[in-house]
Amino acid sequence: EVFTSLSDLQKVLLTEKDIALEIKSHIEMEEERLKRLKKVAEDYERHSQEALSDIEKHLGNPVNAYLLVKRFTIDWERIVDGLVKANSTDLIARLHNRGSEFPVQEDFEGAATALLRLQDTYNLPTAQIAKGELQGVKNSPEMTAEDCFELGRTAYNAGDYYHCILWMEEALNTLDTEVNKTADRALTIDYLAYSLYRQGNVEHARKLTKQLLELDPNHPRAVNNLRYYEKLLETADQEKKRGEEEDLPEIQNQRLLDDYRKGQEFKQYEALCRGEDIIPDPNKHKLKCRYTHNNRPNLLLRPLKEEEAFLDPRILFYHNMLSDFEIETIKRLAAPKLKRATVQNVYTGQLEPAFYRISKSAWLKEDEDAVIKRVNQRIKDVTQLDMTMAEDLQVANYGIGGHYEPHFDFARKDESSAFDTRVGNRIATLLNYMSDVTAGGATVFIPIGVKVFPKKGSAVFWHNLYRSGEGDFRTRHAACPVLVGQKWVSNKWIHERGNELVRTCGLSPYE
């Protein structure tokens, strides 16, 4: 699939350009053909006019008779085969050959779901998205009624009547303004009416179904549905009293959420992504910035700009971690290897793709390029941890609405995916931001209400475990959906083994 990373979607843009060229060259050929066909028609016309002006004289000439017959036999085949039949088989074949580069239905659904996710996370009004305005900036063309309709239909097919209502209403509004209508009003109303019913708005469903029957009196489903809605309304006593002409109650339309998403953590996650302050930091005034070289030779001439983002647990932000050249090299090495990111199933230990983690990632080994070696060394100097058991550098590129919902980087003890004792658990994480993100895409730590906004070349660092090796649940974090722009990160997961003497135990398990 391509929708999970913008890096792969970029290739689709190149395909699009090639296809435009193919189609244009085809049109040129076709125009040439039509020109010749027009000549044939004119020729026939001129000939018949001449002949009809004096039929007998004309046909009395055997050459004319011969030519007339030829026109309908030998010439005819040439005309029909060569000129009348549009020759699109070539084009069709060529376009089919490129089919492997095309996004597929799954990509469309992924992109549609991502757009709906962005709408929810960032509280975006439907009309604003349809106008191509995300966060007050107009960055895409306006959506047509059909674009809205297809988005609504994707939601409908997923049983998501909440978004279906929003987008079918938008499709109808847009249809009103369109000179060349791009969607079918009756079909749009059909979807909207049913979704309204599913969300508990029977009266609205009835009203719309009546409108649908006006447009299409023989609509089979509408006839049955209307009967069904009327019956429902008849049995509900209070509804009976309400005249149909009266104002209808306000439309009820609640987002359909599973139990986790109904809960507090998910609400806090979304609020943090929007940049809201959910928990005031009592130590904010104590946070410091400093230059540091950790007594490492490599850092002496290039001290780090270290900024405290949170004190306990300690979260550090480094302003100058990677150079543009290092970032470009890492991206170039990773691009051909990007694969849909997987997560470990806690029950089976299997790696599998998951809707709550949408990005593509790749692993880069140290010996692949001098830059990787250099970056790994810098991470070692910055974190002052032993890297013998650290994982390879992981590079991730987030696609449309790409995100990673709240999770821990460390393994819980009861997980079958827990790390081998030879490497130990993930003691710390260093996350490099390798692009600026125009809007969205923050890294947020939910229990402590910390939000870190990506800045190209910067990095964030934290310990996932207490000194005792116990998991620090306050480090639960997430990557917010990317609203506008690209998000590239690379991260290093550092493990316990080798760090026993570097980060020694404290007196209590929770320090």
Ligand SMILES: O=C(O)CCC(=O)C(=O)O
């Ligand atoms: O991309 C981010 O901001 C965070 C990524 C992350 O948490 C992870 O990959 O484990």
Ligand SMILES: [Fe+2]
């Ligand atoms: Fe993480």
